[in-house]
Each structure stands twice: as C-alpha cells, then as structure tokens.
Amino acid sequence: MTSSPSPVSFGEEAYRPQIHYTAAETWINDPNGLVYADGLYHLFFQNNPYGTNHANMSWGHAVSTDLVHWNDRPVAILCDDEEQIFSGSIVVDEGNTSGFGAPGSSPLVAIYTSAYAEDSAHHGIQAQSLAFSLDGGETWTKHEGNPVLDRGSRDFRDPKVFRYSGPDGSYWVMVAVEAVERKAVLYRSDDLRNWTHLSDFEATTKVGLIWECPDLFPLAVDGDPENVKWVLIINLHREDGEGGSAGVYFLGDFDGTTFASVGVGASADDGGAPAAEYGWLDFGRDYYATVSFNSAPDDRRILVGWMNNWDYARSLPTSPWRGSMALPREATLRTRAGRVVLEQRVVPGLEASGLPRSLGLLDVPEGVRALPLECREIPCLIEATFDAGSASEFGLVLLQPGEGQPGEGRSGEGRSAEEGARLCYDVERGELALDRRFSGNTELHPLFSSIERAPVALIGDRLRLEIYLDAGSIEVFAQGGQVTFAEQVFPDPSSTGVSVYAVGGTAQLVALTVTPLKPAPVVRERESAHAV
Ligand code: FRU
Numbered sequence: 001m002t003s004s005p006s007p008v009s010f011g012e013e014a015y016r017p018q019i020h021y022t023a024a025e026t027w028i029n030d031p032n033g034l035v036y037a038d039g040l041y042h043l044f045f046q047n048n049p050y051g052t053n054h055a056n057m058s059w060g061h062a063v064s065t066d067l068v069h070w071n072d073r074p075v076a077i078l079c080d081d082e083e084q085i086f087s088g089s090i091v092v093d094e095g096n097t098s099g100f101g102a103p104g105s106s107p108l109v110a111i112y113t114s115a116y117a118e119d120s121a122h123h124g125i126q127a128q129s130l131a132f133s134l135d136g137g138e139t140w141t142k143h144e145g146n147p148v149l150d151r152g153s154r155d156f157r158d159p160k161v162f163r164y165s166g167p168d169g170s171y172w173v174m175v176a177v178e179a180v181e182r183k184a185v186l187y188r189s190d191d192l193r194n195w196t197h198l199s200d201f202e203a204t205t206k207v208g209l210i211w212e213c214p215d216l217f218p219l220a221v222d223g224d225p226e227n228v229k230w231v232l233i234i235n236l237h238r239e240d241g242e243g244g245s246a247g248v249y250f251l252g253d254f255d256g257t258t259f260a261s262v263g264v265g266a267s268a269d270d271g272g273a274p275a276a277e278y279g280w281l282d283f284g285r286d287y288y289a290t291v292s293f294n295s296a297p298d299d300r301r302i303l304v305g306w307m308n309n310w311d312y313a314r315s316l317p318t319s320p321w322r323g324s325m326a327l328p329r330e331a332t333l334r335t336r337a338g339r340v341v342l343e344q345r346v347v348p349g350l351e352a353s354g355l356p357r358s359l360g361l362l363d364v365p366e367g368v369r370a371l372p373l374e375c376r377e378i379p380c381l382i383e384a385t386f387d388a389g390s391a392s393e394f395g396l397v398l399l400q401p402g403e404g405q406p407g408e409g410r411s412g413e414g415r416s417a418e419e420g421a422r423l424c425y426d427v428e429r430g431e432l433a434l435d436r437r438f439s440g441n442t443e444l445h446p447l448f449s450s451i452e453r454a455p456v457a458l459i460g461d462r463l464r465l466e467i468y469l470d471a472g473s474i475e476v477f478a479q480g481g482q483v484t485f486a487e488q489v490f491p492d493p494s495s496t497g498v499s500v501y502a503v504g505g506t507a508q509l510v511a512l513t514v515t516p517l518k519p520a521p522v523v524r525e526r527e528s529a530h531a532v
Contacts, residue, residue, distance in 0.1 A: 015317070015472035015490055017324050018519035019350060019379045020307065021045075021070050023060060025320035027052045029313065030158075030213055030289035031304040032059055033076075033090035033110050035137075036296045041067055042137050043304065043325070044110075046087060046289075049075045052322040053314060057084035057115065061137065062522065067302065067328040068349040072525040077110065077131050077140045082120040087158045087213055088112030088128070090137075091172070091192070092295050094163075098192040100132035100143070108133040109192050110140065111174065113157040114147050125150065126157045128176065130192060149187065149195045155179040158213045161192070162294055166256040173198070173256075175232070179210040184234065186216075186259070199258040201232065204277055207248060208236025215291040216259060219301055219333045221340055229333055230254040231301075231342060232261070233281065235289050237310065244311030244447065245288035247281035249342055251333075265339040279342060283454035284434060284485035285309050286473070287326055301331045302347060307473055307486055312445035317490055318472065326486045327468060327475055336482060337457070345481040346468065353377065353518040362509040364394060368501040375399075375469055376496045377516035382467040384512045388427050388458055390505030395424040398469065399439055399489060400497035420499070421474055421489050425456070425463050432456040432463070432478055432485075440491030454483045462510065468517075 016022065026048055033044035040063045047060030061073040077085045093101070093109045101107035114129040116122040127147035131140045149159075159176040174187040174195065186198040215233040232250040252261040263274020281290055282305070290305035307326040308316070316322050329344040357373055364386075375382065375398065386394055400420040422435040435451040436442065442449040456463065456478050466477040476485040500509050 013319070014493065016321070017470045017472050018521065019068070019468070019470050019517060020327065020473065021062060021325040021522060022321045022323070023047060024072065024522070024524050025052075026050070026060070026322075027054060028060060028306070028321075028323040028325075029054065029308065030087045030306050031291060031325060032087050032112070034291060034293040034302075034304055035090040035092060035108065036293055037092050037108060038136055040065060040136070041293065042090065043070065044076055044090065045325070047075065049078070052320065057086055059085050059110070059112070063137070066349045067347045069520045069523070071523040073138065074525060076133075076137070077112065077142070082117055083129075084115040084117065086113035086115045086126065087289065089160045089162075089291070089294065091161050091163065093192065097172070097190060098130070098132065101134055105134070108137050111159045111161045111192065113159065115157070122147070122150070124154055126153060126155060127151070128156070128159045128174070128195075143193075145193065148193050149174075151178075153178060155181075155210070156185070160213075160215045160291060162217065164188075164256055168256060173216070175214045175216045177211045177214050177234075179212055182206055182208060182211045182236075184211065184214050184232065184259070186257075201259050201261075203250070207278065208234070208238055209240075211236050213289040213291055216254065217292055217301055218254070219331065221333045222335055223332075229262075229340065230259060231331070231333070232259055233290060233292075243285055243309075243450070243452070245285075245309040247287060247290045247305070248278040249281055250278050251340065251342075265341055275339060280454070281305075281342070282344075282484045282486050283452050284476070284487040285311075285450050285452060286488050287484075287486040290326075292331070303329045303331050303344065305486065307488060311447040315445040315448075316488070317441055317444050324472065329481075329484075341482060343481040344484050345477065346466075346475075350381070350520075351518045352515050354516045356513045356515040358511065358513040359509065360511060362500070364389075364391070364500045364502040364507040364509055366391075366502055366505065368397065368499050370400070371498045371500060371512070373498060373512070373514060374496040375498060375514055379468065379470040379517040379519065381515045381517055382465070382469060382498075382512070383515075384465045384467070385510040386425070386463045387508040387510050388425070388461050388463070389502075389507045391502040391507035392428060392504030393424060393426050394502040394507035395422060395500070396465070397422050397499040397501065398467070398474065399491040399495045400499055401492070401495050419495060420497070421491070423465065423467075423476065427458070430455055430457055432483065434474075434476060434485045434487060436487055436489055439489040440495065442490075444490065452485060452487075454478070454485065456483050
C-alpha cells in the first residue's frame with residue numbers, strides 16, 4: 001500500500017540532515033551573530049574549525065537569502081593562543097557609531113565573549129570584546145582595545161546587543177549573563193566601545209543551574225503596534241536529571257534601563273494574573289542557545305536554536321560533523337484563551353519535492369493501527385489532525401519498522417515492535433508527550449533516552465500537529481506553534497512506518513498528510529568558492 005517507490009537513503013553519511021544547517025566536518029554549537037544585512041541572513045556559530053569536539057572555539061559562518069538554503073563561508077573569527085571566541089551577537093552599525101568604518105558607512109560589529117586562555121594576562125576571565133567587518137561579514141578584524149567590558153568575572157558571557165530607541169534617544173543595549181549567578185546584566189553604549197551598567201535581572205524563583213545566551217526584544221501582541229511586550233530569553237541548564245539544556249522566556253516591559261517581568265500568560269479575564277513567571281521556549285530536549293536575528297526585515301523576530309543538549313552533545317553518533325541548528329522559527333506573541341503566549345512557526349520557504357499523500361477521516365479504535373502510508377522520503381512534513389472522540393489517550397507513532405521490512409523489521413536483532421518515536425496525547429491531563437525511548441539508537445548516552453511532556457489544550461476537541469522529519473531529528477509544532485518540541489532521533493533508516501493508536505475509547509484521525517520536502521544541502525565553501 002506504500003505509494004512511494006524508492007526506499008529512504010541517507011547516503012554514506014547516516015543522519016546527515018537535509019534541511020538543517022550542519023558544518024561539513026567539524027563541531028558546531030550556539031548560533032552567534034545572527035544578523036540580516038544587505039539581503040543576506042548571516043548565521044555565525046560556535047565552531048571548532050579543527051575537529052568534532054568542543055574546543056578551539058571560533059566563529060564559523062554561513063549565509064542565506066531565504067533561511068532555507070545556506071552557503072558556507074570561511075571561518076570568520078578565529079581563536080588564538082590568548083582567547084577562545086565564545087558566543088555573542090552582531091549589529092549593523094548604521095552611521096558608524098563605533099568609528100570602525102569610513103564616515104557614514106555601516107560596518108558590521110561583532111560583540112563576543114573573550115574566554116581567555118592560559119597564555120593570556122586575563123587567564124580565567126570572560127569579558128566582552130569587539131571585532132568588525134568592512135566587507136559584509138566576509139573578513140573580520142579584532143579591535144585593538146579588547147576587551148571593552150570586563151567585570152573581572154569568570155562567567156560573564158554571551159552578549160546580545162541591539163539598538164534601542166526610546167524617549168531618551170537611541171543607543172546600544174547589551175544583555176549578557178553572569179552565568180553562575182543566574183543573572184542577566186544590562187549595559188548601554190553610544191559607540192559600542194564604552195559601556196555603562198543599566199540594571200540586572202533575576203528571576204524571583206531561581207530557575208536553572210546556570211544561565212547562558214540571553215536575548216531581549218520587543219514584539220507586538222497580536223500584531224498590534226500599540227500593545228508591545230518585551231521578551232527576555234534565557235537559555236539555561238536545568239537541575240541535574242531534569243533534562244539538561246533548555247530555554248525559557250520572560251514577558252515584560254523594558255524602559256531603556258530595566259526589564260520588568262509581568263509573568264507569562266497574563267489573562268484579561270482574571271484581573272491580569274499571570275499563569276507563571278516564565279514559559280518554556282520548547283519542550284523537547286534539543287533546542288538550546290536560541291537567539292534571534294538583528295535587523296530582520298519587517299520587524300520579524302526569527303529565532304535559531306542549536307538542536308542539541310550539553311548532556312550528550314559530545315556523544316552524537318554522527319560523522320564527520322557534530323551538531324546542527326534547528327529550523328529557523330518566527331516568534332510571535334498571541335492572545336490565546338485570554339492569555340498572552342509566545343508562539344513559534346517554521347519560517348516559510350521549505351518546498352515540496354513531490355505530491356502530498358493524504359489520508360482522510362479514520363476511526364482510531366483502542367489499540368495500535370499501522371497506516372497505509374510511510375515516510376520514505378526524508379525530509380518530509382507530516383500534518384495530522386486528531387479528534388479526541390471517546391479516547392482517554394491517542395497519538396501517532398513515527399519511525400516504526402516499515403512494512404517493507406517485515407521479518408527483520410519487527411523481530412530483527414535490537415528491534416522491537418515498540419520501536420518508534422511516539423507522540424502521545426493524554427486527554428485528562430491535557431498533555432502532549434514526545435517519547436523517543438524506542439526511537440532507534442538511544443544508547444549513545446545514558447541521558448539520551450527520554451520522554452518529554454507539555455501542557456496542550458485541545459481546541460474544539462482537536463489536536464493539530466505539524467511535524468518536520470529530517471535525518472537525525474523531529475520537530476513538532478502543536479496547535480499552530482503554541483507548543484513545540486525539537487529532538488534528535490537516530491532511527492534505523494528503514495524505520496519509515498507510521499501508526500496511530502488510542503486508549504480507553506475511539507479517537508478520530510481527521511486528516512493526515514505527508515509532504516516530501518526538497519533537500520536543501522549546504523553549499524560548501526570549496527564548492528562555492530567559484531560560484532560566489
Ligand atoms: C552555550 C555556551 C555559551 C558559551 C559557548 C561556548 O552553549 O556554553 O555560554 O559562550 O557555549 O562554546
């Protein structure tokens with residue numbers, strides 16, 4: 001009953017993502033210096049240019065016109081004996097406030113963390129430094145007066161700088177972290193070289209073991225420019241055993257000096273009482289160091305996360321690269337059931353590579369039922385709508401041993417009938433879970449096997465899921481992006497089957513569509529040298 005003729009093939013590089021950015025043959029972690037300039041989206045990132053482990057931190061570089069197709073560029077800012085180049089941001093310095101460019105020009109200025117090495121007089125300290133580019137981001141010069149902001153701290157890092165305009169004029173604002181103190185620190189500057197402390201932000205209830213990679217930006221609630229809220233993103237390590245790397249967001253007001261949190265999910269109906277102090281950015285295990293682009297067109301707020309988790313990042317079974325970015329997402333603030341929440345959708349631009357295959361209305365009685373449709377083409381987009389019906393639990397099982405592999409698929413060594421990545425909706429709890437405990441290779445690290453849960457309300461008894469399946473990952477957007485999960489999975493390449501299931505009654509699969517997506521392989525530096 002399978003309508004796709006060719007079996008899935010990952011080629012020689014098992015798990016090489018087809019629609020996610022990866023370096024050709026090196027290690028990457030955090031996205032850095034996300035900036036849109038002169039028609040190009042620049043993705044810089046933490047990169048070890050010499051290997052596949054976290055070392056020699058430098059800034060790698062790729063560019064894109066559409067956030068789908070990426071071209072590798074040469075390493076932008078290289079570590080040396082004195083410092084590693086830790087995370088940070090880039091601004092388009094309009095009007096040349098820094099003086100790094102010619103009068104009236106707009107140089108790109110990177111603000112990064114110098115993590116000083118043994119050979120440095122600042123050994124053990126983390127401080128903020130500058131580098132600039134006068135050729136659109138291709139080549140970078142470190143500022144001679146580095147560092148420009150030094151608190152004498154060992155854990156002061158990850159500066160995000162943006163242009164702020166308010167009643168007192170326009171200036172640069174930096175939000176960075178005192179990682180161990182779990183504190184966001186804010187500074188201002190007129191020239192990017194001299195910084196004055198503005199304020200600190202701490203959560204009322206301590207969250208995470210350390211804070212990293214903050215971001216602060218305004219968003220119009222429901223697109224209404226008269227109703228702007230500020231979003232403070234904090235990436236953090238959760239308490240041991242709680243899932244490792246994750247991200248939260250605070251909502252509030254920023255007056256140019258202080259960020260005042262008002263809580264997440266404030267409701268007009270109950271006198272504005274917030275539901276929580278912060279919200280989770282994503283409920284999966286692999287969405288970290290997420291920050292947004294500066295200067296994106298039309299005030300869009302586009303986020304990129306590292307699709308990984310420090311718990312096991314060094315143990316990924318991929319070769320010769322390690323680490324990938326999550327799909328770029330557009331963030332919006334929406335009022336849902338009277339509450340303001342952050343939503344995320346994949347930035348449009350991925351194209352279908354063939355006709356969508358659909359199933360119509362189908363009863364899902366108690367038990368597991370294999371669907372007459374497989375996900376043989378990777379990458380693909382799966383769109384599913386369920387009606388809870390009388391079931392107490394229902395869901396979807398992906399990456400199951402496919403029909404094409406009867407014997408060895410279900411009973412072969414190391415494979416079991418339970419195999420698959422499960423999306424489980426618990427009606428009573430109002431909870432969606434992503435269970436990757438049987439999703440293939442989970443042995444890569446003791447902390448990899450996981451089941452993660454998120455509160456999700458049905459809308460008119462229905463659950464709507466959009467799922468992007470690529471080699472090595474699954475990204476789930478529930479109820480139009482109200483709740484998301486980004487996770488890595490390392491299934492057997494032949495596990496392409498899809499099942500639905502219900503418990504305690506009959507649910508309905510209202511519709512299910514699988515759309516094969518066009519691979520967008522990264523154009524590598526070697527190949528692009530002649531083309532660009
Ligand atoms: C977050 C992080 C940052 C740091 C960078 C080093 O993943 O630990 O705090 O700047 O990675 O690579």
